Amino acid sequence: MTSCPKWQNDIIRRMREFWNLFSTFAAVAALTMLFVPPAPLNGQEKGKAVPKNLKVLTPENFMDQMQTFAAALGVESQGGCNFCHEADRSLDTKPEKVKAREAIELVAEINKKLGGDKVHVTCWTCHHGSIIPETTRNGR
Numbered sequence: 630m631t632s633c634p635k636w637q638n639d640i641i642r643r644m645r646e647f648w649n650l651f652s653t654f655a656a657v658a659a660l661t662m663l664f665v666p667p668a669p670l671n672g673q674e675k676g677k678a679v680p681k682n683l684k685v686l687t688p689e690n691f692m693d694q695m696q697t698f699a700a701a702l703g704v705e706s707q708g709g710c711n712f713c714h715e716a717d718r719s720l721d722t723k724p725e726k727v728k729a730r731e732a733i734e735l736v737a738e739i740n741k742k743l744g745g746d747k748v749h750v751t752c753w754t755c756h757h758g759s760i761i762p763e764t765t766r767n768g769r
Contacts, residue, residue: 680719685730701751702759713729
């Protein structure tokens with residue numbers, strides 16, 4: 630019976646060490662999945678506050694919607710979100726926010742009437758990157 634060369638014994642020892650380390654991590658991961666509660670499924674990342682004072686948008690869709698407004702209204706260089714919002718985003722003290730909420734309701738109503746569960750119009754449809762919406766093609 631012949632013994633293995635030293636280099637083969639070193640490889641076998643390292644493979645065992647690796648396996649022991651791997652199996653320890655696998656056990657910790659399995660236990661973590663059993664004992665750590667899953668993240669909430671309400672569209673909010675862990676540690677982020679649920680938005681307050683939502684009247685038209687929902688917690689699941691508000692941020693996706695909000696990210697489109699600054700470009701549609703052309704207010705990126707005029708404060709972006711702060712064009713309509715106070716530092717406390719839940720406040721309704723700026724008239725721009727009140728008007729924006731009315732416009733969001735109007736867009737939702739138009740899309741509902743046009744049917745088909747399809748987005749037919751957006752803020753961009755009338756605003757085209759301008760705070761004041763175009764009333765006709767030539768701006769009159």
